Amino acid sequence: MQYDLIVVGMGISGISAAIYAKNSGLNVLMLEKNTPGGLLNKINTINNYPGVGEITGPDLSYKLFQSVNDLQITYKIAEVENIILIENKKVVQTNIGDFEAKYVILATGRKNRNLGLKNEEQLIGHGISTCALCDGSLYKGKEIVVVGGGNSALEETLYLANIVKKVYLIHRRDAFRAEFSLIKKVEEKENIEILYNSTITSIKEENGKLKEVVINDKIHLEVEGLFTYIGYEANNFLKDLDIYNETNYIKVNENYETSIQGIYAVGDCIEKKIYQLITAANDGAVAGIHVSKEIKKN
Numbered sequence: 001m002q003y004d005l006i007v008v009g010m011g012i013s014g015i016s017a018a019i020y021a022k023n024s025g026l027n028v029l030m031l032e033k034n035t036p037g038g039l040l041n042k043i044n045t046i047n048n049y050p051g052v053g054e055i056t057g058p059d060l061s062y063k064l065f066q067s068v069n070d071l072q073i074t075y076k077i078a079e080v081e082n083i084i085l086i087e088n089k090k091v092v093q094t095n096i097g098d099f100e101a102k103y104v105i106l107a108t109g110r111k112n113r114n115l116g117l118k119n120e121e122q123l124i125g126h127g128i129s130t131c132a133l134c135d136g137s138l139y140k141g142k143e144i145v146v147v148g149g150g151n152s153a154l155e156e157t158l159y160l161a162n163i164v165k166k167v168y169l170i171h172r173r174d175a176f177r178a179e180f181s182l183i184k185k186v187e188e189k190e191n192i193e194i195l196y197n198s199t200i201t202s203i204k205e206e207n208g209k210l211k212e213v214v215i216n217d218k219i220h221l222e223v224e225g226l227f228t229y230i231g232y233e234a235n236n237f238l239k240d241l242d243i244y245n246e247t248n249y250i251k252v253n254e255n256y257e258t259s260i261q262g263i264y265a266v267g268d269c270i271e272k273k274i275y276q277l278i279t280a281a282n283d284g285a286v287a288g289i290h291v292s293k294e295i296k297k298n
């Protein structure tokens, strides 16, 4: 059976794309290798997505999943491994078999580079975050740690310093890699303490929440928040397709089309400026509508 559209990834961007495509009458298949909702399942509290008030990531994820069910969008738990182009048909190869479609939307997200510490994964959303804009307000009046030494680490440190009581900024080298003006602002801010030549060697938890960060095996900082800005890892798993930039993000045009006809990409896996739920949902909606229009044209 050939689908009109296969959406790879059931995060908010993929689900938005599928909702618009399905509502336009397309025959849609969604493929997800893990949990529907994607990154949402790892977010503690969301307070900047319009219309839902303050909501937990899993609750918003569940609402999105309900839309998939309400609209009777077909989905399968399957990991996409490759996409083969045969004339104007796409064969999506997965660990459970091959699926065919005229169009494919990639909504596969990205990963935060992590510190490689033992209990790090479990504490994401419970003290560990990579999103100051999203989670900063949860630490109002508290002490936190930020790790990193580039522009984004310093920008986010300044943003957080205006909310929290104190920021310990941990950097593994003896100098930052950021712009001079940013470094100056960070150095001048009273509630930021910089620890150069420092590495987090372990983290401790209590009742499933972050409790302490240990630096260089000897400095113990009792903090409630740890923000890591040591970069993201985009995933160029479709090695045969020439759709990635030099940092493995997918390049798209204003309609979210990649350089390959019929293959689109949306959400955190693309090259863009703002990586948020609302921008991911927007990307998906625009791509879903564009695919629908293209199919109706032909």
Ligand SMILES: Cc1cc2nc3c(=O)[nH]c(=O)nc-3n(C[C@H](O)[C@H](O)[C@H](O)COP(=O)(O)OP(=O)(O)OC[C@H]3O[C@@H](n4cnc5c(N)ncnc54)[C@H](O)[C@@H]3O)c2cc1C
Pocket (backbone or CB within 6 Å): 008, 009, 010, 011, 012, 013, 014, 031, 032, 033, 034, 035, 036, 037, 038, 039, 040, 042, 043, 045, 046, 047, 048, 049, 078, 079, 080, 081, 107, 108, 109, 110, 112, 124, 125, 128, 129, 130, 131, 133, 134, 135, 237, 266, 267, 268, 269, 275, 276, 277, 278, 280
């Ligand atoms: C800790 C944290 C807190 C955040 N808080 C907020 C917030 O409060 N507000 C806000 O607006 N934004 C927030 N963000 C950002 C926001 O979560 C993301 O921008 C958004 O969820 C991205 O959605 P997405 O659909 O592009 O990707 P994802 O949600 O990452 O979904 C991608 C999906 O693709 C699947 N996938 C990947 N590869 C394959 C494959 N090969 N085969 C099949 N499936 C695959 C994955 O399993 C995943 O389910 C936060 C981010 C983090 C990390």
